[in-house]
Amino acid sequence: MTVGHVVEKFTRHMPGAEIYVYDNNSTDRTVDVARAAGAIVRTERMQGKGYVVRRMFSDIDADFYILIDGDETYEAEAAPRLLEHAYEHGLDMVNGARVTDRPAAYRMGHVLGNRMLTGLVTMIFGRRLTDMLSGYRVFSKRFVKSFPALSQGFETETEFTIHALELGLPVGELKTAYVERPPGSVSKLSTYKDGIRILCTIVQIVKLEKPFLLFSSIAAVLFVLGLGLGIPVVSFYLRQGVVPRLPTALLATALVLLSFLSFVCGLILDTIAIARKEQKRLTYLSYPAVFPDRR
Numbered sequence: 001m002t003v004g005h006v007v008e009k010f011t012r013h014m015p016g017a018e019i020y021v022y023d024n025n026s027t028d029r030t031v032d033v034a035r036a037a038g039a040i041v042r043t044e045r046m047q048g049k050g051y052v053v054r055r056m057f058s059d060i061d062a063d064f065y066i067l068i069d070g071d072e073t074y075e076a077e078a079a080p081r082l083l084e085h086a087y088e089h090g091l092d093m094v095n096g097a098r099v100t101d102r103p104a105a106y107r108m109g110h111v112l113g114n115r116m117l118t119g120l121v122t123m124i125f126g127r128r129l130t131d132m133l134s135g136y137r138v139f140s141k142r143f144v145k146s147f148p149a150l151s152q153g154f155e156t157e158t159e160f161t162i163h164a165l166e167l168g169l170p171v172g173e174l175k176t177a178y179v180e181r182p183p184g185s186v187s188k189l190s191t192y193k194d195g196i197r198i199l200c201t202i203v204q205i206v207k208l209e210k211p212f213l214l215f216s217s218i219a220a221v222l223f224v225l226g227l228g229l230g231i232p233v234v235s236f237y238l239r240q241g242v243v244p245r246l247p248t249a250l251l252a253t254a255l256v257l258l259s260f261l262s263f264v265c266g267l268i269l270d271t272i273a274i275a276r277k278e279q280k281r282l283t284y285l286s287y288p289a290v291f292p293d294r295r
Helices: 002-013 030-036 049-059 076-089 108-125 141-146 156-166 191-209 211-240 246-285
Strands: 020-023 040-043 064-067 093-099 137-140 171-177
Touching (some): 002 030, 002 076, 020 049, 049 064, 049 156, 064 141, 076 137, 137 141, 141 246, 211 246
Antiparallel strands (some): 064 137
């Protein structure tokens, strides 16, 4: 039972820390094993990692939070190093970037998918992380209590990254060893299904956080299509005095009108997005920063 080993390792490497295990409708002996290892066990009935993260962040109060999956693929030995890096540098999130030389631990399809999705996010929100989908992170209290937690499943890691990048929070990243799951442990991650869900989450968050970028891009595409269809019709009309293809002319007009409508929607939603961002920033600032005392 991997969760028991994870709890034991963290108890050894993080003495004095409170270790919580959240049971998400498990059908094995996860609860009993976690309790026997010394963890505080709580339950979230809504299925999905996003629901668990939302519950954890709501219930637990601490200066710093270390989040890790219970599958024994991440090194517990790195936890003190990640925490110290966050504390010493006043960071709101430290990401444990996965490094491995074992093909079974990090399959090529997952590597390529992670790189593509990370590249897409960093292209839109800024490049400060290399492993957006890592499940090993340290958070400050300010981060946790201002995090909206809107996702339901494994796409919550994408939310972590975008929340930090969009608010311009101080973040860091350290390399951590990553190994394959122990025999008998099965991953709940579906390469294609969860990849599509993560991509949809990115689009959804872009719509919420950067609506002008999304809707102005749609407006540009519609406008170009409208011009492409409309210019030949207008040119023929100016030469001959008649409209040869009325349906094409109507379609071109509709596309241009839709492009302007999309552009205006982007402007309006951008104003709302700025207000949401200000509210998250105010929530973030309502919690004091934790820094080492060097007086």
